[in-house]
Amino acid sequence: MQDLQNALPSAPEDARSLVAWYRAQKRDLPWRRDRDPYRIWVSEVMLQQTTVAAVIPFYERFLKRFPTLRALADARVEDVVAQWAGLGYYSRARNLHKSARALVERGGFPRTWEELIELPGFGPYTARAVASLAFDQKTGVLDGNVIRLLSRRHGSDVDWWKPRGRERLQALSDGIATATDAPADLNQGLMELGATVCTPQKPACLICPWSPRCVARLGDRIEALPRKRPRREREIWIWYPRVIEKRGRVALIANAYAPFLKGHWITPGAVRKASVAPKRFDYRHSVTHHDIFVVVGKGETDELAPKADVKWVPRASLKEFVPTTLIRRAIERSTSQE
Numbered sequence: 001m002q003d004l005q006n007a008l009p010s011a012p013e014d015a016r017s018l019v020a021w022y023r024a025q026k027r028d029l030p031w032r033r034d035r036d037p038y039r040i041w042v043s044e045v046m047l048q049q050t051t052v053a054a055v056i057p058f059y060e061r062f063l064k065r066f067p068t069l070r071a072l073a074d075a076r077v078e079d080v081v082a083q084w085a086g087l088g089y090y091s092r093a094r095n096l097h098k099s100a101r102a103l104v105e106r107g108g109f110p111r112t113w114e115e116l117i118e119l120p121g122f123g124p125y126t127a128r129a130v131a132s133l134a135f136d137q138k139t140g141v142l143d144g145n146v147i148r149l150l151s152r153r154h155g156s157d158v159d160w161w162k163p164r165g166r167e168r169l170q171a172l173s174d175g176i177a178t179a180t181d182a183p184a185d186l187n188q189g190l191m192e193l194g195a196t197v198c199t200p201q202k203p204a205c206l207i208c209p210w211s212p213r214c215v216a217r218l219g220d221r222i223e224a225l226p227r228k229r230p231r232r233e234r235e236i237w238i239w240y241p242r243v244i245e246k247r248g249r250v251a252l253i254a255n256a257y258a259p260f261l262k263g264h265w266i267t268p269g270a271v272r273k274a275s276v277a278p279k280r281f282d283y284r285h286s287v288t289h290h291d292i293f294v295v296v297g298k299g300e301t302d303e304l305a306p307k308a309d310v311k312w313v314p315r316a317s318l319k320e321f322v323p324t325t326l327i328r329r330a331i332e333r334s335t336s337q338e
């Protein structure tokens, strides 16, 4: 608890210097131009997946297609997923859509993270980001960049991937957010400083507003913090998709049988965990820690379970329903087997 006790007296000065630094240095980004919770929310969900530079074109395209919460709520989920293509993690697009409907139904955004987190797809980070950036709630954000920044600033070597370590860092973030009257700029500053100055390698300590009090810098422990997360072991899976086609339409079911792409619409089939890679396969694909070797086969309609919830998707619309190439490739491969 040493870092927490030390952090509290320094919180007002850390907050003041960070807000001043952010106001002077901030990048002009499209979602920072107003405080519309909808726009902030969309940008934060996208930013969890990739860098600011990569998000900008996706964000602008998405907002053009769905300019308001109402427009998103009224859209078909397939259209939302199609607009998400290229960003990955399609469950986030589905949750965004689900939450938009729930938000419209309740008459708009609640103003606190405690209420936002009740909605599908709002994790602790997104709920806190929207509540503070749009509504000035004094709550601190915690993402990968902020974890690195706060771990170094306070010399905190907790296991940040475990709930207790997370709670410690969340308390540090909340401590500084409650020590300012500008929680929106404070949180943007945390994210910006973590992303642009306190970088994983070679942080630019010379221009950091926290440099005089940074425990990692003063103790020469920058490279040791934050702690390295133990690597998750890779798993080898062999996937046998069965491509079943009827009059130009392909059968898709909600995935409940494969450990990867849970909840996605995929072809029926089977999976097997293996200890070594197979010698014969059609193609290979990786999803998170799963190494997937795909063996494509053509199936018949009587292979479908009698009560299965089947979606028959025209080949021409596959891109809309199946944004991931892992599944589309299997369907394309089956054609070349004819």
Ligand code: SF4
Binding pocket: 149, 152, 153, 197, 198, 199, 203, 204, 205, 208, 209, 210, 211, 214, 215, 216, 217, 222
């Ligand atoms: S002084 Fe260096 S290590 Fe410490 S918070 Fe700033 S950039 Fe990070």
